Amino acid sequence: MKDFQFLFTAWICVWAVFFLYETTVARRISKLRDELNRLKQQLRES
Amino acid sequence: MKSRIALAAFTAALIICAGYLALYVAPVDIRQGQIYRIFYFHISAWVSTFTAFTIVFVSNVAYLATRRQRWDSLGVSAAEVGIACCSIGLITGPLWGKPVWGIWWTWDARLTTTFIMWLMYISYLMLRGLLEDPRHRASLSAVFGIFAFLDVPLVYMSNRLFRTQHPGPVFFGGPDSSVDPRMTHVLLVCMIAVLVIMIPVLVDRYRVECMRNEVEELRQEIELRSLDAQSRPAPRTVKEAL
Numbered sequence: 045m046k047d048f049q050f051l052f053t054a055w056i057c058v059w060a061v062f063f064l065y066e067t068t069v070a071r072r073i074s075k076l077r078d079e080l081n082r083l084k085q086q087l088r089e090s
Numbered sequence: 091m092k093s094r095i096a097l098a099a100f101t102a103a104l105i106i107c108a109g110y111l112a113l114y115v116a117p118v119d120i121r122q123g124q125i126y127r128i129f130y131f132h133i134s135a136w137v138s139t140f141t142a143f144t145i146v147f148v149s150n151v152a153y154l155a156t157r158r159q160r161w162d163s164l165g166v167s168a169a170e171v172g173i174a175c176c177s178i179g180l181i182t183g184p185l186w187g188k189p190v191w192g193i194w195w196t197w198d199a200r201l202t203t204t205f206i207m208w209l210m211y212i213s214y215l216m217l218r219g220l221l222e223d224p225r226h227r228a229s230l231s232a233v234f235g236i237f238a239f240l241d242v243p244l245v246y247m248s249n250r251l252f253r254t255q256h257p258g259p260v261f262f263g264g265p266d267s268s269v270d271p272r273m274t275h276v277l278l279v280c281m282i283a284v285l286v287i288m289i290p291v292l293v294d295r296y297r298v299e300c301m302r303n304e305v306e307e308l309r310q311e312i313e314l315r316s317l318d319a320q321s322r323p324a325p326r327t328v329k330e331a332l
Contacts, residue, residue, distance in 0.1 A: 047125040047189055054128045054185040058135070058178050062287070065174045069294045076301040083308040090315050 101286055108276075108283035116276040128186040130277055134284040135178040141285065142172030142292070143211065143242050150235035153228060162228035163299035165235055166218060169211050171292050175284075176208045191255065198254035203245045210238035224306065 112130035119126035149165035152158070183201070184194040195201065214234055221227035249256050260269050269277075 047123055050125055050185050050189050051127055054131065054182045057181045057185070058131050061174060061178050061181065062291075065171075066291060066294070069291065069298060072298045073294065073301065076298060076305060079305050080301060080308070083305060083312065086312055087308060087315075090312065090319075 097290065101283075101290070104279075104283045104286055108280045111276045111279055116273055117270055122190055125186065125189050128182050129273075130280040131284070132179060132182040132186060133277060134280045135175050135182060137281045138284050138288045139172050139175040139179055140242060140246070142168045142175060142288065143207075143239060145292075146172060146211075146214075146235050147239040147242075150232035150239075153232045154236075157225075159224075159228070159303060160300075162232065163296060163303065165232065166215070167292055167295035167299055169214050169235065170295055171288060173208065173211050173215070174291075175288065176204075176211070180204065180208060196255045198256050199248040199252035200245065200254070200256035203241060203248045207238070207241045207245050210241055214238055224303075 108130075112127055116127065116130070118124060145168035146165050149161045149168060153161035153165060183204075187196075188194050214231060217234055218227055218231045221230060249258055261274075
């Protein structure tokens, strides 16, 4: 039974690291997209 | 968009299939019991780590040879993805070690060289954060990345050269190293699944780097325009302004 706890924890950790990393990447993309749109707008106005 | 949905569906199917094979279909290990199933994601994580760090090495060499920005972007993206995979390996290792060895961690050859490799690539990212000039940053981090890669073959060879706590190789380790063929097949599916997940993550991370470079270029252009506007003499009359 204890073996299953370790196995389950490892399984959860794998997906936790993967989803956390992917979330940070997606967040960075969204932030940069906003920044790019803002700068393009600023460039058009100048 | 359609191709992205298709890729996501294929990846999800592959993950479910790999999970099912690893947890239910693969035979139980006689000595370790069920806990050995960590092996399927532990080894797969290391395969993707080595793949990612090899991409870093190739990109760094290519950057120094061509001085093209895209190689630098690919290098840093692969380094970050490699660190994420390496972290998965470093987490699943102790979770496997505790029930089998009775300890979470020991400073044996394989574990120590792996930990050093993880620290080296974290230092690679930290070094980039310290340098402001993009060309200087790319050159210096490329040199550091090549140096960091020296540890990768050392990690691979460590349990072949030194027989310490970590078990010897089960693949390509000589006539005594082998596993049940069913285990090998399941492991292959798991490795392919992890590599298939790694590719879109790497592509997304590369996009971040490209967008960051674009932001940098636009900022410079805006700054140049504002400097140019400031350096022009202000019109003294309405007629001059027109």
